Amino acid sequence: MDETVxxxxxxxxxxxxxxxxxxxxxxxxxxxxxPNGKQATREIVEHPGAVAVVPVLPDGSILMVCQFRHPVxxxxxxxxxxxxxxxxxxxxxxxxxxxEETGYRAGRLERKASVxxxxxxxxxxxxxxxxxxxxxxKMNPDEDEFLxxxxxxPQQIRQMIREGHxxxxxxxxxxxxxxxx
Amino acid sequence: MDETVxxxxxxxxxxxxxxxxxxxxxxxxxxxxxPNGKQATREIVEHPGAVAVVPVLPDGSILMVCQFRHPVxxxxxxxxxxxxxxxxxxxxxxxxxxxEETGYRAGRLERKASVxxxxxxxxxxxxxxxxxxxxxxKMNPDEDEFLxxxxxxPQQIRQMIREGHxxxxxxxxxxxxxxxx
Numbered sequence: 001m002d003e004t005v006x007x008x009x010x011x012x013x014x015x016x017x018x019x020x021x022x023x024x025x026x027x028x029x030x031x032x033x034x035p036n037g038k039q040a041t042r043e044i045v046e047h048p049g050a051v052a053v054v055p056v057l058p059d060g061s062i063l064m065v066c067q068f069r070h071p072v073x074x075x076x077x078x079x080x081x082x083x084x085x086x087x088x089x090x091x092x093x094x095x096x097x098x099x100e101e102t103g104y105r106a107g108r109l110e111r112k113a114s115v116x117x118x119x120x121x122x123x124x125x126x127x128x129x130x131x132x133x134x135x136x137x138k139m140n141p142d143e144d145e146f147l148x149x150x151x152x153x154p155q156q157i158r159q160m161i162r163e164g165h166x167x168x169x170x171x172x173x174x175x176x177x178x179x180x181x
Numbered sequence: 182m183d184e185t186v187x188x189x190x191x192x193x194x195x196x197x198x199x200x201x202x203x204x205x206x207x208x209x210x211x212x213x214x215x216p217n218g219k220q221a222t223r224e225i226v227e228h229p230g231a232v233a234v235v236p237v238l239p240d241g242s243i244l245m246v247c248q249f250r251h252p253v254x255x256x257x258x259x260x261x262x263x264x265x266x267x268x269x270x271x272x273x274x275x276x277x278x279x280x281e282e283t284g285y286r287a288g289r290l291e292r293k294a295s296v297x298x299x300x301x302x303x304x305x306x307x308x309x310x311x312x313x314x315x316x317x318x319k320m321n322p323d324e325d326e327f328l329x330x331x332x333x334x335p336q337q338i339r340q341m342i343r344e345g346h347x348x349x350x351x352x353x354x355x356x357x358x359x360x361x362x
Contacts, residue, residue, distance in 0.1 A: 001337055003346040005256040006329040009249045020200055020208060022224045025302055027201060027208055032251055035327045042251045043203045045226050047302065068190045069300035070213055070223045075186040076300055083301070113342065115350045117298045119250035119257055120264070121206055121228065124299055126350070146216045148187040156182055158361060161294065165184040169296045169307070169350040176357040180339060 009035060011042075024048075024083070025122075047124035051094040052081035054174040055104060056132040062157060062178075063102045063134075064171075066148040077150070077160070078168045081126070090114075090127040098131055100140045102149055107133025112177040117169060126170050128177055154178070190216060192223075205229075205264070206303075228305035232275040233262035235355040236285055237313045243338060243359075244283045244315075245352075247329040258331070258341070259349045262307070271295075271308040279312055281321045283330055288314025293358040298350060307351050309358055335359070 011032040020027040026046040034040055055063040068075050082097035084090060091109065099105050114127045141147055152160070157175060160166040192213040201208040207227040215221055236244040249256050263278035265271060272290065280286050295308045322328050333341070338356060341347040 001340070003258075003341050003344070005247045005258060007256060009247060009256050009327045009329060011249050011251055022210070023222065024224050025208075025226065027206075027226075029203070030251065034325055036325070038325060040325055041204065043205050044252045045206065045208075045303070047299075050301075066186045066190060068192050069297070070192055070211065071225045071302060071304045072297050072300045072306075074300075075188060075190050076297065077184075077186060078300075081301075113345065113348065113353070115348050115353060116250070116253050116257065117350045118228075118303065118305055119253045119255075119259075119349060120231075121252060122226070122299065122303070123252045124302075125253075144215055144217070144219060144221055146190045148190060159182070160184050161357075162361065163184070164294065167294065167296050168300060169298045169354050172294070172296060172354040172357050173350050176342070176353050176360075179357075179360075180343065 014039065043121060045122040047122050048086065049084045049124060050081055050126045051084065051090050051097060051129065052079050052126050052170045052174060053094050053098045053129045053131050054079050054178050055098055055102060055134055056130060057134055057151065061151050061153050063104065064150045064152055065101055066150060068146065076168055077166050079171045079174045081170060094127065094129045099137055100142070101147055103137055103139035104134040105137045106131035107135060115173055128170065128174050130178055130181065195220065224302060226303040228303050229267065230265045230305060231262055231307045232265065232271050232278060232310065233260050233307050233351045233355060234275050234279045234310045234312050235260050235359050236279055236283060236287070236315055237311060238315055238332065242332050242334050244285065245331045245333055246282055247331060249327065257349055258347050259352045260355045262351060275308065275310045280318055281323070282328055284318055284320035285315040286318050287312035288316060296354055309351065309355050311359055311362065
């Protein structure tokens, strides 16, 4: 099995223009040279990166977080997640976000994958963890964060993905990684 | 099982400012009212939406596409995918993108989920399909699209996800949906 990718597909960077510097994202527009020598423009949303955690309780059930997501106008059901602060270690961020959002501390935390969420337009990467040996502590969400915590079996989560009650790519990716343990 | 979400978590829209109108994405900044009555700003990347297809050959192997992704600076291995044109029907887009990118026409195409890729900052939704009864036709990528097509067994894909040779959230989500058939 040769999993090497074909590097002749690469584009060559020509120039870059900063368009917006924001609180959560920045935006820039780059010019690149395609493999055929033609120029193309690329819009890139710069994102600090994030972590997401599949928290597994001793009985095998999973903690999920419901949260309003303004960009999509819906309350979504997701695994606990949070943005990285500049320079923050992803493992520490995952421990912190899990405890703040769910009130459980991870006895064991393992990074299973680091995935790109929308590589056609953003550099966002999410580091996905599985946490177990959970110890109940205390929820401590950010002041302006409004969450509802739920607990579901993997079978119920599978059913909710099928029926569209869970429709978040990092959560579905997390469930794939959990089954692959 | 009650999969209703808690609608009291919703934020209330106050106002919106357009920041950028681009070729692939737009950017706006909204002000919202939180459940505690405080105001907050939200940056939203508007995206036209996309489709992605898990193409399953008669022997169970899967077609994958390698493509340079400028925002992340890497050649990524992904399931075939493409942006929706304005007003385009996702099913038609999925058929078209599959045939253009891989040179296979789907005898059967089923939408398995519609997932948000980064609901904290973008409205992008990807409709994920499974295609089979594939018939060989002819690749016809966009003029400025440079692709390499590969064929892997689900076991090889599982291994590449484990080892980080596949690190794309829609692809991993697609593999979850495939196993759940």
